[in-house]
Amino acid sequence: MSETAAYKPRLIALDVDGTLLDPETQTVSAGVRDAVRRAVDAGSHVVVATGRSMLGTLPILDELGLRSGAALCSNGAIRLDAATRETVAIETFDPAPVHARLSALLPGSNFAVEQVGTGSLVTSSFPQNLLHGPQRSVDVEELISKHVPRMIAHWAGHTTKEAAEALDGVLLPASTYTIDHYTTWITVVPDGVTKGSALEKLRTELGIAVEDTFAAGDGDNDIRMLEWAGHSVAMGQAPAVVRATATEVTGTVAEDGLVTSLDRWFR
Structure with missing residues (x-):
């Protein structure tokens, strides 16, 4: 992926717990909210990709002010329309x-x-x-x-x-x-459902090149998403197996590591 000053990722996938939100404080910092807003204002598609249920995801969309595009819940099994807050697709199992x-x-x-x-x-x-x-x-x-x-x-x-x-x-x-x-x-x-597989469907629909994708996460359920992204970031507190998957490792969620990564393109 090009990382010149003129380049900005066009599809940005962000995990919630441990990436956007600090599990210790159960808050999204003002710095993270501002960094996400700058990316949206620059024209990038920002997608919340989480293991949370639909009900657990909606408050995060509200806190971030995301009113367009998609959100992926339940590790990609559910896609929401971020504008209407309605489900677009659901995959199930017995x-x-x-x-x-x-x-x-x-x-x-x-x-x-x-x-x-x-x-x-x-x-x-x-x-x-x-x-x-x-x-x-x-x-x-x-x-x-x-x-x-x-x-x-x-x-x-x-x-x-x-x-x-x-x-x-x-x-x-x-x-x-x-x-x-x-x-x-x-x-x-x-079976076959991961954050990465759900994001690949979305990427194809949007017509965005693989090299123009970005993802950040910290957990076992983020590994496929990090492997999928053209540029991937593991949070500093992530387990070694997650850090080894990513293009780079940033600061911890408590240190607003996501802000450090996004500020490379959105300041």
């Missing part, structure tokens, strides 16, 4: 065989499935800071009765390393998973 497999591998896990735009069905309540929107406790039979875009398994009391070891080499039925490095949280979405 949660029944996935629940059976994960229950055996991660005994004692609490499960949630996303109900797009209304909340989540849960086997027992999740902490509000972990699962956005209303929760309704149901039995397993109801939880797995319909296809869903996203399932969460929260293996409380265990480390992410233990979860990675328990799932090492595991292939889930018609789905794929990522492990959050802030908590022992496994996100499952349809």
Whole structure:
């Protein structure tokens, strides 16, 4: 990618938690908001690409003032129109065989499935800071009765390393998973769905060249997105495997590392 003063990325994909938003303070800094606004004002397509549900993504769009383009939720399983706040596309999978497999591998896990735009069905309540929107406790039979875009398994009391070891080499039925490095949280979405695959569809529709794309993230679910981008940035606190995937490593989210990266083109 050219990095001359005249060059500006045309499609910018940004993770939320750990990139735009500091998980410790649960805030988006004024510096980050201003940097995103400068990129939008320069004519670039800024896309929020997150593992969050639709309900967890909407407040971020509001805080950033994003009123056009697209947002990708649930690791790319859901696309929103940022102007209307309505869903454009949803991909789903059968949660029944996935629940059976994960229950055996991660005994004692609490499960949630996303109900797009209304909340989540849960086997027992999740902490509000972990699962956005209303929760309704149901039995397993109801939880797995319909296809869903996203399932969460929260293996409380265990480390992410233990979860990675328990799932090492595991292939889930018609789905794929990522492990959050802030908590022992496994996100499952349809097979073949990643932030990277969803962004590639969007890039093609917009007619933007691969070399004109930019992505920033910090988690396991950002790896495919970072591999997809013409220029990719890993946040400073990201695990080594994520940092190794990116074109460059910037400062941590607490240090407004995203601002440092975007300011290269948007000042």
